[in-house]
Each structure stands twice: as C-alpha cells, then as structure tokens.
Amino acid sequence: MPDYTAIQKDFYRESGKWLSTFEIWKKCINPNLHYIYLFRKAQKSNKKAISGLFWRIVLRHFQIKYGFQIYPETEIGEGLYLGHFGALVINPKTKIGKNCNIAQGVTIGQQNRGKNEGFPVIGDEVWIGPNAVIVGSINIGNNVLIAPNSYVNFDVPDDSMVMGNPGKIYPTTEATNGYINNKV
Structure with missing residues (x-):
C-alpha cells in the first residue's frame, strides 16, 4: 500500500476509495469530513508558525459551527470516522x-x-x-x-x-x- 496521509485514510473510511486531493475537497461539503480535514491540518502544522496559527483559528471557528470539541492536541489514530456532526x-x-x-x-x-x-x-x-x-x-x-x-x-x-x-x-x-x- 502506498504511503497515504492521515487525511486520506480518514476519508477512505467514509467512502472505501482512495481519493485525490481534489476529490477530498469535493467531499468537504459533508460537515463531518470537513471537520476531520481541518482537524488533521491543525494537528500536522507547527503551532508556532503562522500556518499553524491559521489552521487552529479555522478549526476553532468550525468547532463552534459544527459542535465538535476535538482539539489538535488530542492523539487520534488514522481512520477516524465521525458518523454525524454535533x-x-x-x-x-x-x-x-x-x-x-x-x-x-x-x-x-x-x-x-x-x-x-x-x-x-x-x-x-x-x-x-x-x-x-x-x-x-x-x-x-x-x-x-x-x-x-x-x-x-x-x-x-x-x-x-x-x-x-x-x-x-x-x-x-x-x-x-x-x-x-x-x-x-
């Protein structure tokens, strides 16, 4: 198996298919998948860098919007599946x-x-x-x-x-x- 990212593995759980970056973006219309995408981006980024701060601010916005309280510090293995949002x-x-x-x-x-x-x-x-x-x-x-x-x-x-x-x-x-x- 190729070396897939955590985001690709999370999205695989939902669809059973390995998706390209564009296909992942298309699926981000689903609030559960959108939140997982942002969560993994915030987790992966250096929290002291500007990009890390950006992803944490965006994640915080969607924590409030979707009702998820999952923080980037939380250790979650690949293949996370959130059944419903809220x-x-x-x-x-x-x-x-x-x-x-x-x-x-x-x-x-x-x-x-x-x-x-x-x-x-x-x-x-x-x-x-x-x-x-x-x-x-x-x-x-x-x-x-x-x-x-x-x-x-x-x-x-x-x-x-x-x-x-x-x-x-x-x-x-x-x-x-x-x-x-x-x-x-």
Whole structure:
C-alpha cells in the first residue's frame, strides 16, 4: 500500500476509495469530513508558525459551527470516522487508536477526583454509539463496541461490548463486526 496521509485514510473510511486531493475537497461539503480535514491540518502544522496559527483559528471557528470539541492536541489514530456532526466532546489528553467510529452526542472526558482521576485511552477498532459517556483514567481495549447511551468509567478488555448505565461488559470476538468498515 502506498504511503497515504492521515487525511486520506480518514476519508477512505467514509467512502472505501482512495481519493485525490481534489476529490477530498469535493467531499468537504459533508460537515463531518470537513471537520476531520481541518482537524488533521491543525494537528500536522507547527503551532508556532503562522500556518499553524491559521489552521487552529479555522478549526476553532468550525468547532463552534459544527459542535465538535476535538482539539489538535488530542492523539487520534488514522481512520477516524465521525458518523454525524454535533455535540461531540473529547478531552485533549485522551488517546484514541486507529479505525475508530464516534457518533454524535459522545463525551470522552476527564474525571477530576477518585480512583479513576485522569483521561481515557481507547484502543483500535472501537465503535462508540450515540450519547455514550466515557470518563476517567481507564483503558478501552481493541475491538470494542460501546452501545448508545452507555456510561463507561471502568476498564474494558479487548473483544467486548459495553451496554447500559451503569455499563455492563459482554465478551465477544465479533464486537465490531459489521460496524467498523473500510479499515486502513
């Protein structure tokens, strides 16, 4: 496989096709893809350079416009897929792996006190459903499905589904089978 950029890999997740720069620009009419494009540009640029400042200002404008709070400092692996736009909050110290799907209304945040004080680390191939809440210094494994409206403040092993509030873990090797498409 050629050496594709993170932007190309993110857009591949949406279409299943490797796109040229022009084709990527055409797809930026979609708010989710537009935000991912700006996010990756702000991440890649030197924040002390004028171009870095430019991309951060543009990203901030679209954070407000689209309702995404994902900051350039957030470590997110390639193949990010945002299912819908609006009301998405991810703490900048969160770490997210490759090929992750994040739906609308999701909060991934810090816990300020208690045994899980800190920020989540999320593995590869994780599907996070609408309105899920993930908080604290916890580890979410690889191949994990977090069902809509779930509350997760505990570690989740690989190959699992989490459902409910409070969340309950259901082990399965096919947790994200059919949910994570066009992997990079």
